[in-house]
Every structure is written in C-alpha cells, then in structure tokens.
Amino acid sequence: MDCYLASFYQIRAIRDEQELSPQIYPKDKNMTAATTNTISSPSTSFISGLMRNMLAKYRRNMEIKVTERALRAMSDRDLQDIGLHRGMIYEVARR
Structure with a gap:
C-alpha cells in the first residue's frame, strides 16, 4: 500500500508541475481501480x-456391483x- 501511495503522489506531483489539465490526464480520478483474475x-x-x-x-454403480456380487455368491437355497x-x-441389485 505504501508503494502505491508513493507512486500516486509522484504522479500527482508530476502532473502539478507540468500543469496538465484533467482532460489530458483523466486516469487521475480512477487510480484506485483494481482487477482480479477469478474463474x-x-x-x-x-x-x-x-x-x-x-x-x-460411480458410487451407485459400485453399490450395484457389490450387491450383485453378494447375491450371486449365495446358493439357490439362500x-x-x-x-x-x-x-x-x-433387477434387485438395481432397485
């Protein structure tokens, strides 16, 4: 922040020394603008x-596979x- 203020005051002093009008140097009013790069x-x-x-x-498919594998491992009697x-x-594994 100190670096920014120093450069601001330096630019301001240069402008005052050269007696430039605000129309020639319009960025003086908007020097605090900042941009960010975000998605x-x-x-x-x-x-x-x-x-x-x-x-x-993926989780649903894994549940289906586990259920199907467990049911296929059971005997006909079970x-x-x-x-x-x-x-x-x-059909039962996909309910």
Missing part, C-alpha cells in the same frame, strides 16, 4: 455439478429363503 461462477458451478454427478453415478431366484438378481 466466473457459472462455469465453476457447471464443472463442480458435473463432477458431483459423475461421482454419484436366494429362495429371501424370496428370490437367480433370474431376479440383476
């Missing part, structure tokens, strides 16, 4: 939403005890 929020939210959806689909048969495993 715009719409694109950030789109990308984060896309990543969230991909992660949710499946019958819980009211299923082998042909229903695919």
Whole structure:
C-alpha cells in the first residue's frame, strides 16, 4: 500500500508541475481501480455439478456391483429363503 501511495503522489506531483489539465490526464480520478483474475461462477458451478454427478453415478454403480456380487455368491437355497431366484438378481441389485 505504501508503494502505491508513493507512486500516486509522484504522479500527482508530476502532473502539478507540468500543469496538465484533467482532460489530458483523466486516469487521475480512477487510480484506485483494481482487477482480479477469478474463474466466473457459472462455469465453476457447471464443472463442480458435473463432477458431483459423475461421482454419484460411480458410487451407485459400485453399490450395484457389490450387491450383485453378494447375491450371486449365495446358493439357490439362500436366494429362495429371501424370496428370490437367480433370474431376479440383476433387477434387485438395481432397485
């Protein structure tokens, strides 16, 4: 901040010495303007939403695989005890 103030006062002194009018040197009024380089929020939210959806689909697919693997490992007798048969495993795992 001190460096900025020093340069501001130096520019101001030069302008006063040369007696320039404000029309010739209009930036004197707006010297405090600052810019920042940030990613715009719409694109950030789109990308984060896309990543969230991909992660949710991945987790869902992993749950389906684990359920299907567990049901396929069961014997026909065990499946019958819980009211299923082998042909229903695919549908039950995806509910």
